[in-house]
Amino acid sequence: FFEPITAAPADPILGLGEAFKAETRPEKVNLGIGIYKNAQGETPIPQAVKTAESRLLTEEKTKNYLTIDGVAAYNHATQILLFGENHEIITSHRAKTAQSLGGTGALRIAAEFIKRQTQAQTVWISSPTWPNHDAIFQAAGIQIRHYRYYDAASHGLDWTGLTEDLSQAKQGDVVLLHGCCHNPTGIDPTPEQWDALAQMSAQVGWLPLFDFAYQGFARGLEEDAYGLRSFAKLNRELLLASSYSKNFGMYNERVGAFTLVADNEEVANRAFSQVKSIIRTLYSNPASHGGSTIALILQDADLKAQWIAELDEMRERIHAMRQKFVATLKACGAKQDFDFIIQQNGMFSFSGLTAEQVDRLRDEFAIYAVRSGRINVAGITDDNIQYLCESIVKVL
Numbered sequence: 444f445f446e447p448i449t450a451a452p453a454d455p456i457l458g459l460g461e462a463f464k465a466e467t468r469p470e471k472v473n474l475g476i477g478i479y480k481n482a483q484g485e486t487p488i489p490q491a492v493k494t495a496e497s498r499l500l501t502e503e504k505t506k507n508y509l510t511i512d513g514v515a516a517y518n519h520a521t522q523i524l525l526f527g528e529n530h531e532i533i534t535s536h537r538a539k540t541a542q543s544l545g546g547t548g549a550l551r552i553a554a555e556f557i558k559r560q561t562q563a564q565t566v567w568i569s570s571p572t573w574p575n576h577d578a579i580f581q582a583a584g585i586q587i588r589h590y591r592y593y594d595a596a597s598h599g600l601d602w603t604g605l606t607e608d609l610s611q612a613k614q615g616d617v618v619l620l621h622g623c624c625h626n627p628t629g630i631d632p633t634p635e636q637w638d639a640l641a642q643m644s645a646q647v648g649w650l651p652l653f654d655f656a657y658q659g660f661a662r663g664l665e666e667d668a669y670g671l672r673s674f675a676k677l678n679r680e681l682l683l684a685s686s687y688s689k690n691f692g693m694y695n696e697r698v699g700a701f702t703l704v705a706d707n708e709e710v711a712n713r714a715f716s717q718v719k720s721i722i723r724t725l726y727s728n729p730a731s732h733g734g735s736t737i738a739l740i741l742q743d744a745d746l747k748a749q750w751i752a753e754l755d756e757m758r759e760r761i762h763a764m765r766q767k768f769v770a771t772l773k774a775c776g777a778k779q780d781f782d783f784i785i786q787q788n789g790m791f792s793f794s795g796l797t798a799e800q801v802d803r804l805r806d807e808f809a810i811y812a813v814r815s816g817r818i819n820v821a822g823i824t825d826d827n828i829q830y831l832c833e834s835i836v837k838v839l
C-alpha cells in the first residue's frame with residue numbers, strides 16, 4: 444500500500460525548526476518560526492501562567508471529558524478579549540466560541556464550516572500570507588484567490604492593489620484578514636483603512652474571517668482589536684480564528700478559539716450546532732490544561748494584570764530590538780535604508796532579503812530565516828545582533 448507514496452516537501456516554517464535543531468555550528472541564530480524569545484534567547488513560561496498552573500494542579504478534581512466546545516469560561520473570556528467587555532455581540536449571545544487546537548485548528552474548523560455549511564465558493568487571502576493559510580483552505584476544497592497586500596518599493600501596504608483586487612470579491616465570498624501584526628509583513632492597515640474595508644465588506648456582503656494570532660503584540664490588547672471591532676460594527680456575520688500561543692507563551696498547549704458571530708442568538712445556536720458536529724468528527728473535544736489555565740488567569744484580576752504586564756514587556760522588547768537592529772545594520776555598513784523595519788508590527792519583519800540571500804545566510808553563517816525574507820525579530824538578542832548584522836551586510 445505505502446510503496447508508491449512520494450515524500451511531502453518540508454513545511455516552509457516548521458521544517459526550518461527541524462533543520463535548526465540539527466544545525467551543529469555554535470554561532471547558529473534562529474529567526475524562523477514565530478516564537479518569542481527574551482533577552483537571553485529563551486522562550487519563558489510567563490509567571491502568570493506558572494501561578495495559574497500550580498493553582499490548577501491543586502484545585503483540579505477530575506479529568507472527565509470537556510464538552511465539544513471546550514472550557515466555557517475560556518470561551519467567554521475569549522469573547523471579552525476580542526470584542527471588549529459588555530459588547531452588544533456578547534450580551535445578545537449572538538457569538539459562539541469553541542476552544543480549538545491552536546489558531547491553526549480554529550482555521551481548519553472555519554474552513555470545514557465554510558465548505559459544508561455556507562454557499563461560499565471562494566476565499567480571498569492576502570499575498571503574501573502565512574503559507575499554511577493556502578494549505579488549510581486547499582485541504583478543505585475551497586477555491587482560493589489572492590489580493591495584493593505588500594508594496595515592495597515602499598515596504599508598506601499596497602492599498603491601491605488591495606482595494607482593486609478586493610473590489611472583485613463578490614457577495615458571499617470569504618475574505619481572510621489578519622487581525623493585527625500581519626504575517627509575514629508586519630504591516631497593518633491604519634484605522635481609516637480598516638473602516639474603509641469594513642464598509643466595503645458590509646456593502647458587498649463578504650463573509651469576513653479574521654485570523655487573530657498576535658493580539659497585544661502591535662500596540663496593546665485593546666488597540667490591536669481595532670480592525671475586528673470596526674468590522675463588528677457594520678457586519679452582522681463574522682468568523683474568527685484566534686490564538687493564545689504567542690501572547691500567553693503557551694505554544695505547545697494548543698490554545699486557540701473559533702468564534703462565529705451571527706445576526707441573532709437563534710441563528711448562532713443553529714450554525715454552532717454544525718460547528719460542534721464538525722469538531723466531533725475531527726478530534727471530538729479539546730484538551731483541558733491550556734484552556735483551564737488561561738480561563739483562571741482571565742478571571743482573576745491580579746493574574747490578568749500580571750499577564751498583561753508580561754505581554755507588554757514582550758512587545759516592548761521586540762520594539763526595542765527593531766530599533767537596535769536597524770541601527771546596527773547601519774553601523775555595520777548597510778547601504779540600504781532599513782528604517783521601515785521600525786514601523787512594522789509584531790514579531791515579524793519582511794526584511795527585503797531575497798530567497799538566495801536567505802539561503803546564503805543559512806549556508807555560510809548558520810542563520811535561519813524563512814525564504815520569503817521574513818525574519819522573526821523576537822529571535823534577535825544582544826548576544827547575536829552584531830554577528831547577525833555583519834552577516835546580513837555580507838550577503839546584501
Ligand code: LMR
Pocket residue numbers: 456457475476477478573626
Ligand atoms: C509562524 O508563522 O512562524 C507561526 O505562526 C508558527 C506556525 O505555526 O507557522
